[in-house]
Amino acid sequence: xxxxxxxxxxxxxxxxxxxxxxxxxxxxxxxxxxxxxxxxxxxxxxxxxxxxxxxxxxxxxxxxxxxxxxxxxxxxxxxxxxxxxxxxxxxxxxxxxxxxxxxxxxxxxxxxxxxxxxxxxxxxxxxxxxxxxxxxxxxxxxxxxxxxxxxxxxxxxxxxxxxxxxxxxxxxxxxxxxxxxxxxxxxxxxxxxxxxxxxxxxxxxxxxxxxxxxxxxxxxxxxxxxxxxxxxxxxxxxxxxxxxxxxxxxxxxxxxxxxxxxxxxxxxxxxxxxxxxxxxxxxxxxx
Numbered sequence: 001x002x003x004x005x006x007x008x009x010x011x012x013x014x015x016x017x018x019x020x021x022x023x024x025x026x027x028x029x030x031x032x033x034x035x036x037x038x039x040x041x042x043x044x045x046x047x048x049x050x051x052x053x054x055x056x057x058x059x060x061x062x063x064x065x066x067x068x069x070x071x072x073x074x075x076x077x078x079x080x081x082x083x084x085x086x087x088x089x090x091x092x093x094x095x096x097x098x099x100x101x102x103x104x105x106x107x108x109x110x111x112x113x114x115x116x117x118x119x120x121x122x123x124x125x126x127x128x129x130x131x132x133x134x135x136x137x138x139x140x141x142x143x144x145x146x147x148x149x150x151x152x153x154x155x156x157x158x159x160x161x162x163x164x165x166x167x168x169x170x171x172x173x174x175x176x177x178x179x180x181x182x183x184x185x186x187x188x189x190x191x192x193x194x195x196x197x198x199x200x201x202x203x204x205x206x207x208x209x210x211x212x213x214x215x216x217x218x219x220x221x222x223x224x225x226x227x228x229x230x231x232x233x234x235x236x237x238x239x240x241x242x243x244x245x246x247x248x249x250x251x252x253x254x255x256x257x258x259x260x261x262x263x264x265x266x267x268x269x270x271x272x273x274x275x276x277x278x279x280x281x282x283x284x285x286x287x
Contacts (some may be wrong), residue, residue, distance in 0.1 A: 002067055003182055006032045007074030009042045012104065015175030016182075017043060018071060023058045024183055030062050055085050061092035068093075070100045070172060071181055075120060079150040080120040101131045102182050104114060104174075107167065107193060109135055112251060130183050130189060136174050136197040136209065137167030140277045142207075146244075151285050157219045160227040161202050161248040167195035170261065170272045194263040196271035203272065212278035213285055221247065224249055 003020065007013035008031040020029055021044075025072045032053030035041035039050055053064040055076055065071070069095060079085060093101065101124055109117040124131050142152065150158040174194060181192075200208075206219040220228070224245045231241035278285065 002030060003025045003027055003070045003071045003072070004030045004032055004051070004064065004068040005072045007072075007076070007104075008053075009039055009091060010032060010074065012171050012175050012178070013072075013074055014043070015172055016178045017045075019176050019179035023179055027183065030064075055079050055089070056087045058085065058092075061089050062096065065092055065096035065098060066223050067267060068096060068098055070102070070185065071098050072182055073103045073120075074099055074112065075104070075116060080116050082116060082123060083185070086120050086123055090123055090129065093129060094127060099130060100182075100185055101129050102178060103131060103133050105135045105177065107135045107137045107195065108251075109133070110191075114246070114259060125189070129273050130186065132186055132189070133191040134174070134178060134181070135191065135193045136169045138169070139174075139197070140170045140272070140274065141170050141279070144281060148285065151213075151217060152287050153162055155215060155217050157202055157206050157209070157217060158227070159202060159219075159248050160222050160224045160245050161219065163201050163203070164248065164251070165199035165201050167199050168277075169194055169196040170273055173263065173267060174272055177263065180266060192262050192266070193260045194266075195260050196263055197274050200274075207268070208274050210287075212275050213282055217230065 005013060005020070007019055008017050014182070017029070020027075029045075029050050030045055031039065031045055032051050033043075035051040035052045036052055039045075039141045041083070043050070051064040052061050056079075057121070103120060103124060105117040105121055106112075106115060108117055112118060121133055147157060147159065150156045160169065169276050173196060177192075177194060202219040202221070209217040227245060230240040231244070234237060242256055
């Protein structure tokens with residue numbers, strides 16, 4: 001069986017690759033990358049495993065999908081033209097007789113119709129391809145990326161979330177599940193909501209961070225306009241700041257999605273807690 005991984009050099013993709021390489025030697029793994037020559041330094045792969053692929057180059061789709069049985073689909077953050085790129089990709093997958101697509105979506109994508117993930121899910125369903133949708137909660141690794149500077153330099157969590165509640169998941173555990181379902185497959189379409197924690201607001205998150213990092217971390221709860229202004233002052237683009245506001249302020253998680261144990265069932269163990277995550281990365285989050 002041949003498996004093609006998109007986003008193989010990204011945060012989640014690299015971990016998916018590692019778990020696949022550890023889990024099985026019976027399947028052939030291929031990595032869809034924009035620049036194979038550069039990717040050789042980022043992925044422990046043989047030359048034949050690297051396939052040139054660019055979401056914005058529809059002519060790269062068919063060669064990359066040649067003889068592929070299963071596809072891990074991870075949308076680049078900047079790709080919003082679903083009709084221009086995702087639909088042609090799905091047509092190429094149908095033509096290549098891909099037997100399964102595992103798509104990394106977001107929690108409650110089917111309820112949040114303004115997201116690109118909703119449109120991609122709809123396109124996959126209409127394509128006739130067999131699929132598995134992985135719908136994870138917020139990534140814990142966000143605290144090591146966009147939110148990190150505020151925690152380290154200001155002892156602050158600066159996100160416009162109001163009192164909304166969110167579930168969090170470690171991307172390592174998400175990647176482990178993705179690798180597992182890619183290898184196991186499915187006879188019928190599946191949609192998995194993956195949450196590693198019970199839903200909590202950022203006041204609770206700040207309390208957990210304070211306990212784990214041994215200093216007071218406060219959640220400042222900025223209003224959306226002030227959040228956008230501050231991000232612009234710090235050099236972020238307006239569209240980035242706007243999307244952040246939408247994700248934090250208006251991404252409603254239905255009650256039916258708030259308490260799920262699917263991740264625990266697929267991992268065969270309790271998922272990582274936010275407290276454990278902060279303890280593991282205490283040095284990175286300490287001034």
